[in-house]
Amino acid sequence: MSFSDELRARSADLWEAQHAHPFVRGIADGTLDPRCFEHYVRQDYVFLIEYARLLALGAARAPDLETMRRFADLAQAILGEEMELHRGVARDLGIDAAALEREAPAAATRAYTDFLLRTATLGDFAELAAALLPCMWGYAEIGERLAREPAPADRPAAYTAWIATYADPEFQRLAAWSRALVDRAADGLPEAHRARMHAAFAGCSRLELAFWEMGWTRAR
Ligand SMILES: Cc1ncc(CO)c(N)n1
Numbered sequence: 042m043s044f045s046d047e048l049r050a051r052s053a054d055l056w057e058a059q060h061a062h063p064f065v066r067g068i069a070d071g072t073l074d075p076r077c078f079e080h081y082v083r084q085d086y087v088f089l090i091e092y093a094r095l096l097a098l099g100a101a102r103a104p105d106l107e108t109m110r111r112f113a114d115l116a117q118a119i120l121g122e123e124m125e126l127h128r129g130v131a132r133d134l135g136i137d138a139a140a141l142e143r144e145a146p147a148a149a150t151r152a153y154t155d156f157l158l159r160t161a162t163l164g165d166f167a168e169l170a171a172a173l174l175p176c177m178w179g180y181a182e183i184g185e186r187l188a189r190e191p192a193p194a195d196r197p198a199a200y201t202a203w204i205a206t207y208a209d210p211e212f213q214r215l216a217a218w219s220r221a222l223v224d225r226a227a228d229g230l231p232e233a234h235r236a237r238m239h240a241a242f243a244g245c246s247r248l249e250l251a252f253w254e255m256g257w258t259r260a261r
Pocket residue numbers: 085088089123175176177180249252
């Protein structure tokens with residue numbers, strides 16, 4: 042079993058809880074309250090700004106030029122294409138990009154971005170890579186699973202666009218690259234160091250689940 046599979050296996054309950062979460066199920070079957078989706082999109086926009094900062098720190102700490110370029114590309118892809126999904130959804134709701142940027146982070150959003158940035162600033166590159174993995178892999182897995190389900194005819198276009206973004210082969214490739222990166226980073230590390238990677242991965246998996254719950258309850 043690869044190290045990333047080990048990480049995934051230890052957090053399996055948290056991952057299954059995400060797949061089963063009513064917010065995720067509501068995107069799939071189209072029944073999610075649009076007010077919940079709007080709240081989520083606003084918060085995710087704020088999240089992604091901080092997430093791009095994490096990737097920029099990853100570029101700064103990357104052990105080699107190839108990894109540095111990947112992190113820089115990833116930051117660019119998020120600030121560009123992924124956030125364009127959010128800007129598009131917001132535009133349809135009459136919310137402009139400046140208003141999105143001004144959104145105050147909810148407690149769950151703040152907790153998540155603080156955890157990521159804390160890991161990136163106080164931890165080392167291997168921990169940063171492990172912290173990044175539940176974001177990339179989790180969304181790739183959810184997107185891929187939802188895309189395989191038959192689409193209900195009355196599902197809002199924004200939900201279908203959301204699924205398509207994360208089911209996209211390019212996003213799937215990014216997730217595979219993140220797994221390989223973590224496996225390489227863990228290679229030859231002492232157990233105590235691997236334990237810190239486990240903690241980073243499990244912590245982020247828990248915060249991913251809390252993020253769905255925040256969207257579902259529209260918590261501030
Ligand atoms: C909270 C969260 N995790 C992961 C992703 C995927 O980039 C996202 N957009 N939002």
